[in-house]
Amino acid sequence: MGYKHIEVKQVSGFIGAEISSVDLSRPLSEDQVQEIRKALLKWKVVFFRNQNIDHAAQVEFTSRFGEVTFAHPLGEPEPVPGFPQLKPVDRKLYERQYGFRTGGPWHTDVTAAINPPAASVLRAVNVPSFGGDTQWSNLVAAYEGLSAPLRALADTLKAEHRFNGGGYQPRNNKFDERIAVNPLASIHPVVRVHPETGERALFVNPGFVSRIVDVSPQESKLLLELFFNQVTKPAYTTRFRWNNGDIAFWDNRATVHLAPQDLDRLDVERLLYRTTITGDVPVGVDGSRSEVVHGEAFSAEVPSVFKQKADSKEVQAVLSSN
Template sequence: MTNVISNSVQENVADAESSTPEISVRPVAGHIGAEIKGVDLSQPLDDAVVAKIRRKLLKYKVVFFRDQQIGHAEQIAFARRFGELTHAHPHEDAPPAEFPEILTIDPKRYEQKYGKKFRDQYAKRQYTYYSGWHTDVTAAVNPPAASLLRAETVPDFGGDTTWTNQAAAYAGLSEPLRNLVDGLRAEHRFLAGQERGDENDELSRRIKANLLVSHHPVVRVHPETGEKALFVNPGFTTRILDLSAVESRKLLELLYEHLTRPEYTVRFKWEPGSVAFWDNRATAHLGPQDLDHLDVERVLHRVTLIGDRPVGPTGYTSEIVEGEEFRATANVKVA
């Protein structure tokens, strides 16, 4: 499948001048992130504006918009300018009425759905739906090409999200280590590090009923920029194939420590109406780590763009082990 972000408008990735001088772009960190002003996401955008946003997304990996007065419909309409949207999530059986593309991220909603012990159970794991370094849905053979997250309600303090540039992290490895990881493959699945799960945990049962397991290259060649990027993350990567358990664990620990080094990251303070749009093929992100002890409300809404199968430097293309490709329709099985 042709990469979805580039389907609408073909263009040079270079940060060339465009005919949209009213749009300002301000980088916010050394390796990743920029804030875009002068765009009203509640209104239809012409092709030149969409093309410029795409260029900035490819260059900065995540772009931010402030003070956007939009709802589900406008968020979906804007995201569709960049490609076809997925269903809300492979395990989401109750998206907002009439908006099956929307995944609402709200820890209190998860507690209502999966029980009051939800936070305690997931604090013991490497990954939760609201915290933990991860790249979105890499358990699928075609993880989302990009994600768009909108803040509805956020606390006055805390609750920041951090992104890391996995292309910059790859470039920062020594040449011998780059040569090693270029040829490796890894397994990705939900509940990384907790493969056995808990039969009394409703979410674990649902994940097992809708199993997704894929093999991906450890390094992904970006289909638009040609950059090489690390493509492992603590949230979904279980092991590196063809290595011993000890070798796999030690190498993944090294890569995780490297890709989350502060110099590759940007941290974003949410406000109501804030929107973050990131390239899921070249980033990982970390949800807030500072709210579990506070009685605060935090509600955001995400959509994701259908992606293609990652391809590694050796030409290896991701393969399905369990499940199906992540597409616009879903038939979620309730355990």
């Protein structure tokens, strides 16, 4: 309905659509880009099956929707040599480098930054034949599902987001060292007005929110329990079963997502690559903007912590153009 250049099929009640009749290995027309953007804004996450595109094509696809960021504000894990925008989502690499396999709690990408990514693109390269599904939840539906008095309260609140302050457990490894060097943190409105749709989203996530500000610690804890419950309600979610070559593209301003939890004890490989699009500074219902607690904005710029890394050979390999 309403699409002339792509096919769009809704996959869940509140979130998610599969887009077909488009070949991402070839340059997209401006009409296709506009319709994909329209579907993304409506469905919050869109899926493309069986695309089998390479690194360069992923970066090219992502760039049609905005500025492609550096892989990660901490430069961890190491981006792909020659592709500073590509963040490997690689169980084997994480295990080798950090000693853990789990994908962590429900989260929105990089909300510790003052300008969390507008959107993320994830491409499956080597996924297991069973398990490893990713889930997304619709933060606009979550907001709208609150009672009117709770929405009114949420509209007035702000929350602190930080890399080491939410649901991620300390790991005592290289990743934590990086966070200690650059303890990225920001205060965002609990209800964010979406810059493109004007919709209100319940912009809190169990991964990175450390506290609600200006309330007591106990009030913060109980409010967050309520909000986290709301944003992860199964009703607002969709679940994606990956095959190699599949791509998920989500609006990071209006969703939380959950990496698979069912593979933690299994010795299986799972490799995907993520790109992200530079986001704007969130704005609350009263028009107030988020505030930096610590750290720099997240964009295509090479983060200073990455530039400062001692092992400059690795850094050079990542930054050298291909």
